[in-house]
Amino acid sequence: MFAAMGTKLLVNANSVADLTSIGGLDLSADTLETTTLDSVDGFRTFMQGLKDAGEASLSGFFNPGDTNGQVALYNAYMNGTMLPFTILFPFGAAWTFNGIVTGVSTGAEMEDGVSFEATVKVSGKPSLGLTPSAGLSALALAGTGGALTPAFNNGNYLYAFSGVTAASVTVTATGAGQNIDLFVDGVFAQKLNSGVASAAIAMTIGSKKLTIVANESNKAPKVYEVVVVKTA
CATH class of the missing domain: 4.10.410.40 (Factor Xa Inhibitor)
Incomplete structure (x- = not known):
């Protein structure tokens, strides 16, 4: 249970x-x-429909x-x-x-x-999906002043990228055999190629939530969230 x-x-x-x-x-x-006049034993027979x-x-x-x-x-x-x-x-x-x-x-x-x-x-x-996807083997963000905390670990799903002063950030997610989707503040942004940086994500002072979903066919997805905070 x-x-x-x-x-x-x-x-x-x-x-x-x-x-x-x-x-x-x-x-x-x-x-x-599917019962016919030739059906045996006096029982109705059936097949699966829609x-x-x-x-x-x-x-x-x-x-x-x-x-x-x-x-x-x-x-x-x-x-x-x-x-x-x-x-x-x-x-x-x-x-x-x-x-x-x-x-x-x-x-x-x-x-x-x-x-x-x-x-x-x-x-x-x-x-x-009866088993979880393998998920990401690496996750990195780039943007002047930003630092990812805690350090990436496949089994940790919540992160912060704080202290950003750049006008934009990018995300690089690595996961062999994974279909990787990027969402920005809950809205689908783009599909990511493993190990390749995303398109630039514009930042203004404040925060944005980035969600990275890694999934393999017929398996349960793994969902990673990063709160990006721009301070200047």
């Missing part, structure tokens, strides 16, 4: 905040009867400041947008799928926090 604590739902590369339950997926298939990956049901506490999570789900519902989702389990397995948001609700009850619920209908074939 595995503990559920630490399970995340990712929209693009952004974790939806303040969830207490992630339900699904619930796979099913239609059946087509498959349906069901829905993912989400519940938790309403967080209107969760721009790239709960608010993104609401916006996707309003706009009818198809989004990529990942249910990432803490023991290294993951569901990945595309889906549309079919319901969003909030609720207020006496002596309880304001609730948030959403339903995501899976579109097409989902993928169940």
Whole structure:
């Protein structure tokens, strides 16, 4: 038995905040009867028809400041947008799928926090990765004044690149056999080639969150986050 604590739902590369339950997926298939006059033993026979990956049901506490999570789900519902989702389990397995948001609700009850619920209908074939991807073997950022802390380690997923004074930074992620995607403040920026610097990421005074997702086919992704802080 595995503990559920630490399970995340990712929209693009952004974790939806303040969830207490992630339900699904619930796979099913239609059946087509194949019984004929020649069928034996008096039993009906069947074959599998079209498959349906069901829905993912989400519940938790309403967080209107969760721009790239709960608010993104609401916006996707309003706009009818198809989004990529990942249910990432803490023991290294993951569901990945595309889906549309079919319901969003909030609720207020006496002596309880304001609730948030959403339903995501899976579109097409989902993928169940039973083992984690190898992930990155190296991660480096370049930008005058910046320093990556802590030093990169494959098993550490949270970093800071502070003290930047340059107008832009670049990211170089290395991972043999990995599909590597770069997101800037939750928005997809570009696909990265292993060991090759990204395009320049413009910086203004303040911070930006860079998310690097490394994934192998039919395996669970590894997600690395770097908060870049420009001070001058």
